[in-house]
Amino acid sequence: MELPQSSPPPVPAVHGFSLTELMVCLAIFAVMSLLALPSLAELFARQQAESFIQQFRQQLSYARVQAVSLGSIVTVCPRQLQQCDGRWSETPVQIFDATPGSTVLKQIDALKPNHRLYYNRELLEFRADGSLNALQNGTFIYCVAQYRWHASLSVSQSGRSQLQWHEMPCPY
Numbered sequence: 234m235e236l237p238q239s240s241p242p243p244v245p246a247v248h249g250f251s252l253t254e255l256m257v258c259l260a261i262f263a264v265m266s267l268l269a270l271p272s273l274a275e276l277f278a279r280q281q282a283e284s285f286i287q288q289f290r291q292q293l294s295y296a297r298v299q300a301v302s303l304g305s306i307v308t309v310c311p312r313q314l315q316q317c318d319g320r321w322s323e324t325p326v327q328i329f330d331a332t333p334g335s336t337v338l339k340q341i342d343a344l345k346p347n348h349r350l351y352y353n354r355e356l357l358e359f360r361a362d363g364s365l366n367a368l369q370n371g372t373f374i375y376c377v378a379q380y381r382w383h384a385s386l387s388v389s390q391s392g393r394s395q396l397q398w399h400e401m402p403c404p405y
Contacts, residue, residue, distance in 0.1 A: 278377045281345060286375050286384045289326075289350075290394050292341055293357070296328045297392045299338055300359035306331040306366070307338070310356035319355035321373075322348070331358065349376045351405050363392045376403030 250258075293309060300307040308331050310317035311324035318324055326341040344350060351374040358366040365388065373386040383403045387395045 275380055278348075278380060279382070282348065282375055282377060282384060285344065285348070286373075286386060286396060289341060289373070289375075290386055290396055292326075292328060292339055293386075293388065293394055295339060296357070297359045297363050299328070299330070300361055301363045303330060304361045306361070307359045308356055309359070317356045321350040321352050347378055349378065349403070349405065350374070351376075357388065359392055365390055365392055374403065374405060376405065378403060 296307045296309050307328060308317070309326060309328050311319065311321050312327045312329075313324050322344055325343050327337050328339040328341075329335055329337045353371040354369055357369050360366060370388055370390045373388070374383055375386070376383040381402050382398065382400050385397050385399060387397075389395075
């Protein structure tokens with residue numbers, strides 16, 4: 234009588250990765266990360282720029298509405314020690330009622346490093362009818378120096394604004 238032959242015991246399945254496989258994957262990930270880093274930095278800068286310029290546009294609208302509701306002039310300018318200094322990039326921008334003894338209605342903090350805001354005037358003054366004082370209309374330019382794009386926020390004499398993005402280097 235022949236004994237049934239037994240099959241060898243099953244080899245257990247191996248789960249996981251070898252150290253070599255893991256090192257190769259990490260090396261590929263590191264190279265891909267280094268290649269993507271500049272694009273990621275630009276993406277973050279663009280998102281910060283979009284956020285700031287939208288908020289800035291809303292603050293200009295707020296100043297215009299405040300001028301109409303208060304029935305007096307409301308000023309928007311970069312201000313330090315109660316003086317408008319025209320340095321839109323370096324100084325916090327304040328919105329205030331122009332009457333004596335007035336308080337600051339809103340303040341917009343200074344920009345992030347390497348971000349720039351330019352305007353062809355030292356200040357904006359919204360009159361009681363919501364329009365700007367004479368010859369204060371113009372265009373704000375928002376840039377991040379090392380990238381090939383910028384935003385322009387045009388403010389008309391009537392006090393309305395229009396935002397546009399440009400895929401070209403900053404003009405300043």
